[in-house]
Amino acid sequence: MRRLSRFNPVQSLFLRVFLWFWLAALLIFFSSVWLAKQLGSEAKYQPLNTQQQQDLESITRKLQNQIDKRDGQVELKNVLKQLSKRNRFGLVLIDQSTREIIQSVTRHRPIKKEVFDDFNPKSTPLILEVKGINFVGPGRVRFNQSDYMLFLVKPRLGGDLRVIRHEYPGIFIIFMLSLSLGLCYLFMRGLLNPIEQLRHASKRMATGEMGVRVGNASKRSDEIGQLGRDFNFMSEQVESLLNSQKRLLADISHELRSPLTRLQLSIGIALQQNESDMSANMMAAIERIEKEASQIEGMIAQVLLLSRLDSQQPIQNLELVSIQKIMTPIITDAQFEAEQKNKTLFYQVDEKISFYAEPQLLSSAIENILRNAINYSTHLIQISVSEQDKHIVWVIEDDGNGIQENQLDRVFEAFYRESSSRDRNSGGVGLGLAIAQRAIGKHQGIIQASNKPQGGLLVKICIPITKP
Amino acid sequence: MSTKKILLIDDDVELTELLKEYLIPQGYELDVAHDGESGLSLAISNKHYDLILLDVMLPKLDGFEVLKKLRTSHLTPVLMLTAKGDDYDKIFGLEMGADDYLAKPFNHRELSARIKALVRRTASLSSGRVQQNLRLGNVELSPSAQQVFCADHLLELTATEYSILHLLMINQGSLVSKREISEKVLGRKLAAFDRSIDMHVSNLRKKLAAFSSEEKIKTHRGAGYLYLVAV
Numbered sequence: 001m002r003r004l005s006r007f008n009p010v011q012s013l014f015l016r017v018f019l020w021f022w023l024a025a026l027l028i029f030f031s032s033v034w035l036a037k038q039l040g041s042e043a044k045y046q047p048l049n050t051q052q053q054q055d056l057e058s059i060t061r062k063l064q065n066q067i068d069k070r071d072g073q074v075e076l077k078n079v080l081k082q083l084s085k086r087n088r089f090g091l092v093l094i095d096q097s098t099r100e101i102i103q104s105v106t107r108h109r110p111i112k113k114e115v116f117d118d119f120n121p122k123s124t125p126l127i128l129e130v131k132g133i134n135f136v137g138p139g140r141v142r143f144n145q146s147d148y149m150l151f152l153v154k155p156r157l158g159g160d161l162r163v164i165r166h167e168y169p170g171i172f173i174i175f176m177l178s179l180s181l182g183l184c185y186l187f188m189r190g191l192l193n194p195i196e197q198l199r200h201a202s203k204r205m206a207t208g209e210m211g212v213r214v215g216n217a218s219k220r221s222d223e224i225g226q227l228g229r230d231f232n233f234m235s236e237q238v239e240s241l242l243n244s245q246k247r248l249l250a251d252i253s254h255e256l257r258s259p260l261t262r263l264q265l266s267i268g269i270a271l272q273q274n275e276s277d278m279s280a281n282m283m284a285a286i287e288r289i290e291k292e293a294s295q296i297e298g299m300i301a302q303v304l305l306l307s308r309l310d311s312q313q314p315i316q317n318l319e320l321v322s323i324q325k326i327m328t329p330i331i332t333d334a335q336f337e338a339e340q341k342n343k344t345l346f347y348q349v350d351e352k353i354s355f356y357a358e359p360q361l362l363s364s365a366i367e368n369i370l371r372n373a374i375n376y377s378t379h380l381i382q383i384s385v386s387e388q389d390k391h392i393v394w395v396i397e398d399d400g401n402g403i404q405e406n407q408l409d410r411v412f413e414a415f416y417r418e419s420s421s422r423d424r425n426s427g428g429v430g431l432g433l434a435i436a437q438r439a440i441g442k443h444q445g446i447i448q449a450s451n452k453p454q455g456g457l458l459v460k461i462c463i464p465i466t467k468p
Numbered sequence: 469m470s471t472k473k474i475l476l477i478d479d480d481v482e483l484t485e486l487l488k489e490y491l492i493p494q495g496y497e498l499d500v501a502h503d504g505e506s507g508l509s510l511a512i513s514n515k516h517y518d519l520i521l522l523d524v525m526l527p528k529l530d531g532f533e534v535l536k537k538l539r540t541s542h543l544t545p546v547l548m549l550t551a552k553g554d555d556y557d558k559i560f561g562l563e564m565g566a567d568d569y570l571a572k573p574f575n576h577r578e579l580s581a582r583i584k585a586l587v588r589r590t591a592s593l594s595s596g597r598v599q600q601n602l603r604l605g606n607v608e609l610s611p612s613a614q615q616v617f618c619a620d621h622l623l624e625l626t627a628t629e630y631s632i633l634h635l636l637m638i639n640q641g642s643l644v645s646k647r648e649i650s651e652k653v654l655g656r657k658l659a660a661f662d663r664s665i666d667m668h669v670s671n672l673r674k675k676l677a678a679f680s681s682e683e684k685i686k687t688h689r690g691a692g693y694l695y696l697v698a699v
Binding site: 257261264294297 | 480482483486487489490493494551572573574575576577579580
């Protein structure tokens with residue numbers, strides 16, 4: 001369908017420019033033909049050169065000989081045909097008095113008699129050019145007491161096209177059309193190919209592929225080449241900006257590790273004091289500090305994991321794992337967590353599946369999604385794992401409120417949190433789903449969130465079963 | 469029981485001060501070095517250390533280099549302090565012969581537990597209780613000297629490797645789960661997908677294989693390890 005849309009002038013620059021170009025070319029062509037017709041008369045005369053003079057004389061003589069030899073008892077047309085064949089000229093004979101035309105070859109379009117009006121058998125031989133055909137003559141021939149004018153007919157030198165044009169106008173038009181079509185096509189391809197490249201590059205960049213650059217299109221020296229170079233410059237800038245933003249995040253987290261380690265130790269030292277020396281309030285405060293510190297620690301770990309996942313490195317420890325090995329600990333923990341919250345978790349799995357994965361990464365992805373489902377459900381959480389068409393598919397459903405449709409795409413963004421969920425109890429900083437998405441992405445898989453018609457969120461994880 | 473000596477090699481001066489303040493009340497004696505070179509020279513000096521706390525990022529000589537040089541002559545237990553978020557570091561550290569690792573930022577309780585586990589183990593092993601030498605096939609393990617001979621060659625094992633081998637040899641012919649190894653040798657619960665036990669066993673196998681071609685330690689995938697009964 002896309003290929004066809006290229007030929008719809010409303011949608012395609014290609015066809016629009018092509019049509020205009022072609023129209024212009026045809027217009028120029030026809031107008032110049034028209035102008036030529038207006039300016040010059042239809043028939044043109046030229047003097048003969050020696051060769052033509054000789055040709056004319058010799059053929060006139062031959063014809064007269066033929067006629068004389070048979071004493072006039074001949075069919076003129078046959079004689080003409082024979083002579084024409086032998087000498088490779090078309091021949092035209094015109095009766096001086098009746099102006100009747102006898103031709104050696106039958107032409108598609110009869111020669112107009114008026115063309116020869118200016119001639120009589122005694123006129124000086126000339127080249128008469130009519131519509132691309134040269135008539136050389138007249139030579140004087142006598143037959144049955146009448147005077148005839150003989151003209152040699154030959155296409156004008158290099159004028160084959162004109163002959164075709166006059167003889168077969170249909171073929172000529174088709175030829176011209178296809179020639180200009182081909183040229184226009186080449187022209188447009190040269191123009192549109194780099195634009196296509198640019199379009200593809202922008203599209204890929206929009207989907208987050210920041211490393212994309214246009215190749216050939218940027219090597220041209222024209223305006224399109226400039227556009228290509230500007231595009232490359234822009235994508236480099238955007239890439240480095242994004243990278244520095246990500247690096248900043250990772251760097252901050254790295255730097256936070258040292259003070260946080262010291263904070264943890266200070267808490268330890270504070271707790272080593274004899275507990276009886278401490279008031280209950282102070283003890284509670286220190287415990288609170290410890291809890292907060294471990295929360296910061298968790299966040300930093302998540303940010304660092306995310307930035308590691310965002311880097312282009314492929315995953316390192318692919319190993320053959322069974323679905324059971326991955327799922328059993330996750331489900332055990334999740335069951336426990338769900339029970340604590342008086343919720344029910346249903347679990348369904350085809351236990352025979354084995355595949356290559358980075359178990360830790362994959363587990364953390366599934367765990368994050370499942371945790372989320374447990375947090376947001378009202379009573380019921382369902383998780384199923386199955387093998388479908390060489391993919392392993394996890395479906396995790398809850399019966400909570402779901403997510404607003406227009407926010408569905410954003411839930412996997414880092415630091416995304418639905419405004420209503422900005423309470424600390426929901427836990428995390430909005431990195432869990434982002435990490436899950438990156439982790440699944442590293443397994444060449446996809447993760448999708450959708451609202452169920454009956455309410456609640458459904459998250460589907462799909463990873464291909466491939467060998468490393 | 470004498471106080472246990474710990475060598476702390478970390479360039480974060482404030483952290484080393486805090487560690488001193490934290491660990492001395494727990495009955496340890498601490499020496500501190502702030503760069504790799506001075507740390508290494510202390511570690512290989514005549515002073516005996518029960519444990520080395522070794523940071524990875526160090527000026528002059530990084531933690532891995534220190535570990536590599538140290539292991540050519542000493543088998544002092546080493547607890548590596550890696551940076552959280554760098555998986556590569558901890559695996560690399562274990563391959564180089566570290567006994568355990570702890571990611572910064574760490575919880576103070578965790579640190580204290582790990583130190584205790586590493587020091588206690590070496591203490592109990594060298595506490596002088598007369599223990600019988602174990603001999604299985606061409607492998608001989610001497611608990612009093614903490615030495616292992618394979619085909620009469622002395623093996624250079626780290627404390628962790630020695631302890632794992634000891635545990636497996638005591639339980640010769642029966643499966644020892646990874647959980648048990650983690651709790652008894654590393655003094656901590658086995659975390660999901662923790663590969664450190666596998667790393668230690670793999671190092672141990674390599675060292676045994678240098679002098680003996682027969683397979684001694686069998687892996688039960690996902691479950692644990694088994695010291696094969698000598699034929």
